[in-house]
Amino acid sequence: MSGLLVGIDVGTTRVKAVAVDPRGQVCGESERVTPWRRAGGRAEVDPMALVGLTRTVAAEVAGERGALGIGVTGMAETGVLVDGHDRPLAPAIAWYDPRGDVETIARELGEETFETTTGLPLTVLPSLAKLLWLRRNHPETAAAVRFYSVGEWIVRRFGGEPVAELSLASRTGLLELSRARPWEDAFGLLGSPLLLPEPVVAGTVAGRATGDDLPEALRGAALTVAGHDHQVAAYGVGAALDGALFDSLGTAEALVRTVRPPLAPRQVAALTGQGMSVGWGVVAGHLCVLAGLWTGLTLHRVAELLGATTTAHRRALGEQALAAPACHPTLRLASEGDGHLSVVGITDGVTPAILWRTAVEAMVAESGRLLDRIDALTGPHREVVVGGGWLHNPALLDAKRRQHPGMRTTAIAEPGAYGAALLAASAAGVAVPAPRQREVTQHVHQP
Structure with a gap:
């Protein structure tokens, strides 16, 4: 063939x-x-x-x-x-x-x-x-x-x-x-x-x-x-079945949680009332709960503020941040609404590495709060695949490993297009190895 x-x-x-x-x-x-x-x-x-x-x-x-x-x-x-x-x-x-x-x-x-x-x-x-x-x-x-x-x-x-x-x-x-x-x-x-x-x-x-x-x-x-x-990307990395979570770290962070129906109207209302959506999945007989936050955009803005304007600079900043305390006594990010953020509590001794660590930990904590709300309404997730360009930053990778201790990561550069190709295989009657047998690994492949 x-x-x-x-x-x-x-x-x-x-x-x-x-x-x-x-x-x-x-x-x-x-x-x-x-x-x-x-x-x-x-x-x-x-x-x-x-x-x-x-x-x-x-x-x-x-x-x-x-x-x-x-x-x-x-x-x-x-x-x-x-x-x-x-x-x-x-x-x-x-x-x-x-x-x-x-x-x-x-x-x-x-x-x-x-x-x-x-x-x-x-x-x-x-x-x-x-x-x-x-x-x-x-x-x-x-x-x-x-x-x-x-x-x-x-x-x-x-x-x-x-x-x-x-x-x-x-x-x-x-x-x-x-x-x-x-x-x-x-x-x-x-x-x-x-x-x-x-x-x-x-x-x-x-x-x-x-x-x-x-x-x-x-x-x-x-x-x-x-x-x-988002769902096709989850399919491409083997995370589009009941109990799976795909945590995609792009400009927006997407939490793509696949569940079996039905969800009662009260569950749907509770999810939509918190800004999340519920829809049918790309795999027959499955629903998808989708939540998003501006993780990548926020980190990009903080990086620009710190003069880290290239991938190499941001990676170096992430490495330095790993030596900084995970929790600063006063420094925090504050939401101003409409995607606007303020940096609050700057004191003596706040370095770029400390600010980067604070920003990373804040975004991961918010992601964790969203996921807890989803799990409370749909039942706990059983497996996690994490992907996206921001995972290559050492500080964010470390924080995600602490958030998802058993997570798998993926080296697939374009999981959406890749998943679309796998669904094309189904339409064409071509047998391709199952998603979880392919390029999903226990570590991150650096670009």
Whole structure:
């Protein structure tokens, strides 16, 4: 078998692709910057520009061997409204963009009803809030007949079938969590037809790659929507089954906790009330509880404050911090809201190493508090895999080992794209070694 399995991750920062052979080995990588148009705190992207980039990176990694299967993961909430001819009716608004009509949802559906029905906190993030804003500000979107999350849109433009994947649909505010079906009240609020088809599980075959504008290396490959990027990354490192936790340390730290259903409405309400989300997983018959905090962003800001602007400088700072006390009597980080932080309690003798150790310990403590809340409502987790670029900092690695004594770590550089390639294998009928048999280790591979 000479063809490759291609995983595409349409991320907030980059559009990435990896090629994986049937043994599970990475054979090629490619990426491009995600082409957002930004103005005044807003961000949106031309849906067709995303298609062009994904075709490019996928063809580059497939190369002469070609693709047996293609799986697409990516950011949630962001999506594309199309008319009856699959033509985009508006730009795709970034998931973090402040545009969104929360007030109408709260008034017409009720905050508690929305959160217990969808498993999502009522904020501007869910797609429903973005769609209501578009309906009011872009009247042409009234002609929409379908909404595609980004991964679903790419698969469709590669020649695939119009499908809704469960983990992505769970982020839209358009899905009834308990029944895993489109929520009719949400579409009634939009005044539109059901914009989601009946959802399918990640890895389900969604047709074959076709089209004259598709590179030859990709044609004929089995297509699948791999699902929500955080969950697909957990799948890629073998942490997407009941009782598993994937602690991903990127710009945002994501705690991806997989559980077996059901969760009672009171459990869902308790989780969403604390800013966490509950949705269907990329593995059939599983739910995912997702919590996030700005660990990487906070550490990046502290590092810049200390003049540690390169990876080497931050690693050296982390090594120095290991000799500093884990708890300073007065120094602490204080949240100012909206992602703003203050450094409080600076006294004589506070060094860069002490400040770095204080920042690391504060973020790990907050992560621990979030995880304790999840475990209290879903039962204790039984295994942990930790990954992400910030794990290469010695001080954070040490703190995480103390937080998760039995943790496994991963050397997979792009777990989201890698997991998408594994789900492409499922769609293509290719047997790849089980996730926990691959590049998941007991130590960190330094880059």
